[in-house]
Amino acid sequence: MYRSHRNRLDDQRFGRKPGICAWSLFFIPKSDYSGKNLIDCEGALVMSVTTTDYLSRDYLPTREFRAGARHLQRLPEGAEEQPYTLFALKPLGPIIGAEIEGVDLGQPVGPELKAELHRAFLEWKVLFFRNQTIDSSQQLAFAKLWGELEKHPFLPRGSAEEVTRFEKGADMTGNENVWHTDVTWRLDPALGSVLRLSEVPPHGGDTLWADMGAAYDNLPEDVKRRIDGLTAIHDFTPSFGRRMTPDILAAKQEEFPAAEHPVVRTHPETGRKTLFVNAAFTVRIVGLEPEESERLLNYLFRQAQTPEYQVRFHWEANSVAFWDNRATQHYAASDYFPHRRVAERISIAGDRPY
Numbered sequence: 001m002y003r004s005h006r007n008r009l010d011d012q013r014f015g016r017k018p019g020i021c022a023w024s025l026f027f028i029p030k031s032d033y034s035g036k037n038l039i040d041c042e043g044a045l046v047m048s049v050t051t052t053d054y055l056s057r058d059y060l061p062t063r064e065f066r067a068g069a070r071h072l073q074r075l076p077e078g079a080e081e082q083p084y085t086l087f088a089l090k091p092l093g094p095i096i097g098a099e100i101e102g103v104d105l106g107q108p109v110g111p112e113l114k115a116e117l118h119r120a121f122l123e124w125k126v127l128f129f130r131n132q133t134i135d136s137s138q139q140l141a142f143a144k145l146w147g148e149l150e151k152h153p154f155l156p157r158g159s160a161e162e163v164t165r166f167e168k169g170a171d172m173t174g175n176e177n178v179w180h181t182d183v184t185w186r187l188d189p190a191l192g193s194v195l196r197l198s199e200v201p202p203h204g205g206d207t208l209w210a211d212m213g214a215a216y217d218n219l220p221e222d223v224k225r226r227i228d229g230l231t232a233i234h235d236f237t238p239s240f241g242r243r244m245t246p247d248i249l250a251a252k253q254e255e256f257p258a259a260e261h262p263v264v265r266t267h268p269e270t271g272r273k274t275l276f277v278n279a280a281f282t283v284r285i286v287g288l289e290p291e292e293s294e295r296l297l298n299y300l301f302r303q304a305q306t307p308e309y310q311v312r313f314h315w316e317a318n319s320v321a322f323w324d325n326r327a328t329q330h331y332a333a334s335d336y337f338p339h340r341r342v343a344e345r346i347s348i349a350g351d352r353p354y
């Protein structure tokens, strides 16, 4: 039901004619696969395959016994390390996540500090600030430094429309414990977010981020070749849409049509390639038969779970995180029920992934 409805919407949105397109792939004689480019119903190139990689599907490792060092590169190729002069930066690992000491987010941020924070943000992908006794309006002022703010259409709001409030406790469990990049179902997903914890549980409640540039870099060459140029559909329906009545769901789907994004996006500021599919919102890869799409997506989703690409942050009250949503995924550990945990998030609007 869900699939057929969304496929119809996708067909309208992406200008595809409904028909036997998907099935025609199944019924092409095997010999026709050999080394040819397949053309879909509208004449677009859907895949370039050889007999072996498509039919045996052996471009995906069947088991992930992959011991040994990962290639962990923090900066883009050719970028030079420069010191920070206006604050102390304490790395929490080799490639992602750093604590910033000596910056008060309650005070105005001048152009020089802003430029240095911006560089740290791009280089470390998530910045952490502790002991920031700020309120929502100061958090808003800091977030506004980086661009237009988003209003989330589905999540509970705080003191302003741009503030999303996650209030967890005995009657609300933490549900953000799926690896994801925020709002990729938007045509222009968020650039980044500023998250502040005002109440922390006595233990647990950490958040983890994964560097999706590292995830891309470490993919086997066969997989990189296979996903090069592919796009995927991102949709809020399986997550936020789950509890909506059919009428509300239909109206929201109209307002937020499924988005098609590249599977590998190029970071607009650093130029790095990042793996841009996530388990919460990516529903299928365009042009692949459902079984292959699912298998490939599951393999790609799993990459965010690799500890070497991650940083794990333990919150204190008044800790703040500022992450680059174009370069990362995150996961909020839901291990503190029934204790309270209160977080407020402000997201900065981003641009169309390419």
Ligand SMILES: O=C(O)CCC(=O)C(=O)O
Binding pocket: 166, 176, 182, 193, 195, 206, 207, 330, 331, 332, 343, 345
């Ligand atoms: O509560 C958290 O730590 C993060 C929740 C989340 O997914 C988000 O703020 O985007």
Ligand SMILES: [Fe+2]
Binding pocket: 176, 180, 181, 182, 330
């Ligand atoms: Fe999130």
